[in-house]
Amino acid sequence: MDPSFDDVWAECEDLFVQARQRLAALKSPQPPHVVQASVNALFRTTHTLKGMAGMLGFPRFSQAAHRMEDIFDLMRQGRLRSTDSLIETLEAGIQALESGLTELRRGRPEPEDYLHAIRRQLGELEALARPSEGAVLDLTALLDLPPDMLKALSEYERTRVTAVLLAGIPIQGVSVRLDLATFDDRLRSISEAAGAQGELISTLPLEMHDDRDGLFFLLLVAAPALETDGLDVLPEENLEIMELADPDRVPASLKADPGPLVAPPAPGPAPVASHSPAALPLDAEVLRLPAQRVDALEARLMTVAQVRDSASLALRETQDPGLARPMAMMGEIEAGLLEVQKALLQMRMVKVESLFQRIEPMVRALSRDMGKPVRLTFQGGDLELERSLLGRLTEPFLHLVRNALDHGLESPEERSAQGKAETGSLKISASQRGRNLRFDLRDDGRGFDLARIEARGLAMGLLKDGQIHSVEDLHRLALEPGFSTKERASQISGRGVGMDVVRAEVEGMGGDIQISSEPRRGSLVRLSLPLSRAVIACLKVRCGQQTFGVPLNHVLRVQSSLAPVHGGGRIEVLGRDLPMESLQACLGLSEPSGGQQFFVVLRQQGAAAESGLDLALGVDEVAGRVELLLRSLPELAHAPGIMGGSLQEDGVLWVLDPEAVMGLAMDSLMKRVADV
Amino acid sequence: MSESRLLLHARAAGRAFLLPVSELREVVPGSPVTPIPSGPPGIQGVVLHHGEFLPVLDWGVVVGDPDHAAPPAVLAVLRPRLGLPLEGLAGTVEAPEGGLNDPPAEDAWGPILAGLCRLGNQDLPVLDPDRLLALLHRLRKAR
Numbered sequence: 001m002d003p004s005f006d007d008v009w010a011e012c013e014d015l016f017v018q019a020r021q022r023l024a025a026l027k028s029p030q031p032p033h034v035v036q037a038s039v040n041a042l043f044r045t046t047h048t049l050k051g052m053a054g055m056l057g058f059p060r061f062s063q064a065a066h067r068m069e070d071i072f073d074l075m076r077q078g079r080l081r082s083t084d085s086l087i088e089t090l091e092a093g094i095q096a097l098e099s100g101l102t103e104l105r106r107g108r109p110e111p112e113d114y115l116h117a118i119r120r121q122l123g124e125l126e127a128l129a130r131p132s133e134g135a136v137l138d139l140t141a142l143l144d145l146p147p148d149m150l151k152a153l154s155e156y157e158r159t160r161v162t163a164v165l166l167a168g169i170p171i172q173g174v175s176v177r178l179d180l181a182t183f184d185d186r187l188r189s190i191s192e193a194a195g196a197q198g199e200l201i202s203t204l205p206l207e208m209h210d211d212r213d214g215l216f217f218l219l220l221v222a223a224p225a226l227e228t229d230g231l232d233v234l235p236e237e238n239l240e241i242m243e244l245a246d247p248d249r250v251p252a253s254l255k256a257d258p259g260p261l262v263a264p265p266a267p268g269p270a271p272v273a274s275h276s277p278a279a280l281p282l283d284a285e286v287l288r289l290p291a292q293r294v295d296a297l298e299a300r301l302m303t304v305a306q307v308r309d310s311a312s313l314a315l316r317e318t319q320d321p322g323l324a325r326p327m328a329m330m331g332e333i334e335a336g337l338l339e340v341q342k343a344l345l346q347m348r349m350v351k352v353e354s355l356f357q358r359i360e361p362m363v364r365a366l367s368r369d370m371g372k373p374v375r376l377t378f379q380g381g382d383l384e385l386e387r388s389l390l391g392r393l394t395e396p397f398l399h400l401v402r403n404a405l406d407h408g409l410e411s412p413e414e415r416s417a418q419g420k421a422e423t424g425s426l427k428i429s430a431s432q433r434g435r436n437l438r439f440d441l442r443d444d445g446r447g448f449d450l451a452r453i454e455a456r457g458l459a460m461g462l463l464k465d466g467q468i469h470s471v472e473d474l475h476r477l478a479l480e481p482g483f484s485t486k487e488r489a490s491q492i493s494g495r496g497v498g499m500d501v502v503r504a505e506v507e508g509m510g511g512d513i514q515i516s517s518e519p520r521r522g523s524l525v526r527l528s529l530p531l532s533r534a535v536i537a538c539l540k541v542r543c544g545q546q547t548f549g550v551p552l553n554h555v556l557r558v559q560s561s562l563a564p565v566h567g568g569g570r571i572e573v574l575g576r577d578l579p580m581e582s583l584q585a586c587l588g589l590s591e592p593s594g595g596q597q598f599f600v601v602l603r604q605q606g607a608a609a610e611s612g613l614d615l616a617l618g619v620d621e622v623a624g625r626v627e628l629l630l631r632s633l634p635e636l637a638h639a640p641g642i643m644g645g646s647l648q649e650d651g652v653l654w655v656l657d658p659e660a661v662m663g664l665a666m667d668s669l670m671k672r673v674a675d676v
Numbered sequence: 677m678s679e680s681r682l683l684l685h686a687r688a689a690g691r692a693f694l695l696p697v698s699e700l701r702e703v704v705p706g707s708p709v710t711p712i713p714s715g716p717p718g719i720q721g722v723v724l725h726h727g728e729f730l731p732v733l734d735w736g737v738v739v740g741d742p743d744h745a746a747p748p749a750v751l752a753v754l755r756p757r758l759g760l761p762l763e764g765l766a767g768t769v770e771a772p773e774g775g776l777n778d779p780p781a782e783d784a785w786g787p788i789l790a791g792l793c794r795l796g797n798q799d800l801p802v803l804d805p806d807r808l809l810a811l812l813h814r815l816r817k818a819r
Binding site for chain 2: 295298299301302306546587588589631632633634636637638639640641642644645647651652654
């Protein structure tokens, strides 16, 4: 693949992300002008994709993007209602284009029709939007404007005027007089302010026959009313607001049957201009930067931080009380540097939610096509992962989801016969476990057919006859290259090139995949991926001369005792008698001879109090809470119990991997018992 | 001459040796090494390199000479992201024609060498990074 097109591929990926987010936002009730802006943006996105595909030399992709663009055009003209089924079809279309693009990037040939799976639905939509007998409803005559101005409206603006009036929204006119030198900036500013209060349909130049200087404009805004203060108009700009069209003047016969138009918002509280948290800022400028630039900036920042540390050390060594103020300023610089580091890290990170957004439409479509109703739940969408991992994870996830629906979940009839609910369950959760981001995909289906896996393994020569094969071995076998229990390929999965590809992709990211299942109770596929960098909140503790960070999400409680306790002892925490092990013993460092009086009570993340393992970790001192930039240790330097480190003023602060430390503590406690 | 025939002539753990330049990422000034609690054998700790932790070799463990774990003057960064602390650099030399000779069986560096290279009137050991990494993995497994 020509590397000079890397930017184009990357931009296409961004466009798909934006398209998915906008489609997801359309599923919840929005003010009409927000819906319209989203549809406009989707129209532009597919238009851009069409052009890019042409540039890359993929004519069939370009045709498919053009077809999607046409559907968005029909929506923005108000000729298609924004319904759940329409959004679902559009999501499937965007997903098909995105998958197609991934295949093209891998060097696969173009398919005949990227939108094959939704061809029927697209045809129905196009037929639905076709005007009957050529008649197109046009209500622009209701605008209180001179005929020559009405003629200036484009076809799109006319359809929008008609659509909003049928939806019962008045059209306001905003006239302003702008200075010749600054009119472009001012017009943009006022247009944005008006767009925030309603749907900006048109900006028309006005010809004024008086002796006033400047340029005159009329903005057509669909909104129940406009707030003058919110329009950001200067006093000398002669703002005037007038109602240009009243929806009450629309003939009742038309209101009763508005035809295929954008659905009005659900009745309820008055629409507000603010977007839901998930929505994109509509006109946010997106900067694309080569990752190397961010790398170089991070390295430079690190050098600056090191200089700051040296300066801070030099100041401290002078021990001059008059330097208290400069020392405090050093603290401010430190805080500022951490903020910049976090911001840089943020540039590389995306929320796990965006991965979930890719999966959801596919599950719904598969569920419908296979006739297997499924309740899909997500957890941990707020966690973050590196953008580079997101792209690599999507395909493996889609395959796992396909597998779960195709092989895992039973038909409603089969589930009923087994006493299960007809609707199956698929839960996808993300959690941070030590230095890993863990994804669990659980279904409540039939589980892996281990007898069949064993038979297939024997037939393929992967297992030896007469030997006992453990449940773990058999599950692991499903991840071997070319392994499939399906005699013939199904359209959905079972093509023999699935789980091994998932495993290769996950291991290629330095991760690990494990599967387990129980007959008739379901399956669990667990992916663990290492995080190279993250900002985490830690409890700072000291042992000897060394400082450590304990991730706060594992800390249940911090406790002290009057009498020192030695490793291997027990302490009472909230009425429970817990085993105590010294952190030094866990890490192979020399233990304090006098015991320890401070304890960090650790709990396995996500474990319930009654079932989880709690353990008290003895430390010499608790030094407070700190938020830090974690850098993971490379494989060659991997140390048990250490997740990574963070550069601090007084050197590297090692961040503990709580789950690994709990394991080390248990090993150490067992060893103590064995030695007695 | 092609880069693949160029050798870095350096000194570490009290001994002069050669290293193919093609195996190097870069050579940087040495900086204090931060030890890792319960870190793996053969790694004395890490330094920060381009914003990431870089493991630094512990010659003492690898070649069995614990007296040579002094702060490095220079750090040679290998392609697989491992820092070799060096006592000094003599420059680069062109690999002579002909193959390498086997090191003597009792040479403590034997497991990490590609062989001995005859330069002038002396035999200099040529480090093999792949063998070095394999040794580090063996040390870790044996822990």
